[in-house]
Amino acid sequence: MSGYIVDDARKVTTRRFQEMKEQGKKIAMLTSYDYTTAKIVDAAGVDAILVGDSASNVMAGNQTTLPITLDQMIYHAQAVVRAVKRALVVCDMPFGTYQVNATEGVANAVRIMKETGCDALKLEGGVEIVETVKRILEAGIPVMGHLGLMPQSINKYGTYTVRAKEEAEAEKLVSDAKALADAGCFALTLEKIPAELAQRVTSEVNIPVIGIGAGGGVDGQVLVVADMLGMTQGFSPKFLRRYADLNRIMSDAIGQYVTDVKSGDFPNEQEQY
Ligand code: KIV
Numbered sequence: 335m336s337g338y339i340v341d342d343a344r345k346v347t348t349r350r351f352q353e354m355k356e357q358g359k360k361i362a363m364l365t366s367y368d369y370t371t372a373k374i375v376d377a378a379g380v381d382a383i384l385v386g387d388s389a390s391n392v393m394a395g396n397q398t399t400l401p402i403t404l405d406q407m408i409y410h411a412q413a414v415v416r417a418v419k420r421a422l423v424v425c426d427m428p429f430g431t432y433q434v435n436a437t438e439g440v441a442n443a444v445r446i447m448k449e450t451g452c453d454a455l456k457l458e459g460g461v462e463i464v465e466t467v468k469r470i471l472e473a474g475i476p477v478m479g480h481l482g483l484m485p486q487s488i489n490k491y492g493t494y495t496v497r498a499k500e501e502a503e504a505e506k507l508v509s510d511a512k513a514l515a516d517a518g519c520f521a522l523t524l525e526k527i528p529a530e531l532a533q534r535v536t537s538e539v540n541i542p543v544i545g546i547g548a549g550g551g552v553d554g555q556v557l558v559v560a561d562m563l564g565m566t567q568g569f570s571p572k573f574l575r576r577y578a579d580l581n582r583i584m585s586d587a588i589g590q591y592v593t594d595v596k597s598g599d600f601p602n603e604q605e606q607y
Contacts, residue, residue: 338362338379346381346422348454348476348520354381354553355542361554363424363544364562367393367410371559372417380421382544384556385411385452387426387486392560399485400429404442411450423452424478429486432457432466439466443475456523458484460510464517471518479514481507482548483526496547498527508535515539523556524548526573547573 344350354361363382366372367389375383389410390402411425425446432439443455454476457463467477483497491497498504508531511522521542524532529549536543536552545552557574560566564579594600 337377340379340420343420345420348422351382351422351521351542355540361542361544363554363556364559365389365392365556366414366417366559369413369417372414375559376418376421381554382422382424382556383414383418384456385414385423385425385450386456386558387428388558390428392558392566398488399426400488402428404428404431404445408446408449411446411452415451422454424454424456425450425452426456432463432470433459436466436469439463440469440473443470444473447475454478454520456480458486460506461513464513467514467519468517476520477514477518478521478523478544479511479519480523480525481510481514481527482524482532485525494526496526496528498531504528504531507531508538511535511539511543515541524552526571547571 351361361381362379363384364375364380365384365386365388366375367385372383385407387399387402387407389407390396390399393410394402394406396402407425407428411423415423427439427442427446431442446452446455455470456478457467458480460481467479470477483491483494485494488494498507507527514522519541521544522535522539523544523546524535526547529551532543532545532548533551542553544554544556546556558566561569561574562577564576564581565584567581591600
């Protein structure tokens with residue numbers, strides 16, 4: 335099998351996202367950070383590609399998402415946009431580019447849209463950033479919210495454990511979700527929260543809710559592509575389903591290449607001019 339057979343080959347828009355929620359069609363989303371991967375991910379039938387700030391961990395080897403810069407996110411998003419024909423491309427606004435004030439947030443949002451050609455932006459946070467979200471929306475830029483575990487706030491939490499297990503945090507999350515939906519966000523990501531709470535949010539807001547570690551009662555799922563393909567090691571949260579063991583496949587192939595070079599088997603007569 336070489337991919338999912340899509341029933342609608344048109345470019346996915348934020349409006350199509352909304353229709354999918356209304357029609358009860360699940361939304362499949364994955365991250366990508368480079369041209370080659372995004373081309374495969376798009377052709378295989380995902381509805382949306384997230385140029386996540388997880389590029390900071392996955393591509394650059396940082397411990398957190400905090401160090402990645404606006405220029406670096408723009409570089410990744412440009413590469414992904416060049417590859418994609420159908421999927422909606424959403425780019426994360428990196429840490430520090432929208433938290434200072436709304437004016438700076440809009441300027442940085444405009445820069446990402448102008449320089450990358452992506453379709454929408456994702457921002458972490460609830461009522462604290464809602465004014466900035468509104469200003470970005472007023473500039474004509476679609477925004478996806480992100481609640482629950484917000485990796486840009488890892489230094490505040492001190493842990494990557496499940497969020498909103500206690501009632502107070504759960505109630506704040508529900509009111510944040512409503513505030514973002516009321517502000518005009520086209521969708522919401524919920525990361526690592528109890529499935530029951532994610533299902534409640536999904537039924538109480540009228541925009542699509544995409545989950546990662548948030549159970550099956552949401553409108554769609556997102557995973558980090560390197561995790562679900564088994565490229566990354568030492569990261570096995572309960573929510574992660576591995577669809578391949580690319581780490582082993584790549585290691586075997588590279589090991590064979592090294593053997594062939596060292597033995598003089600590669601290149602052979604047909605592999606030279
Ligand atoms: O950066 C990212 O990959 C994300 C997903 C985990 C949702 O924000």
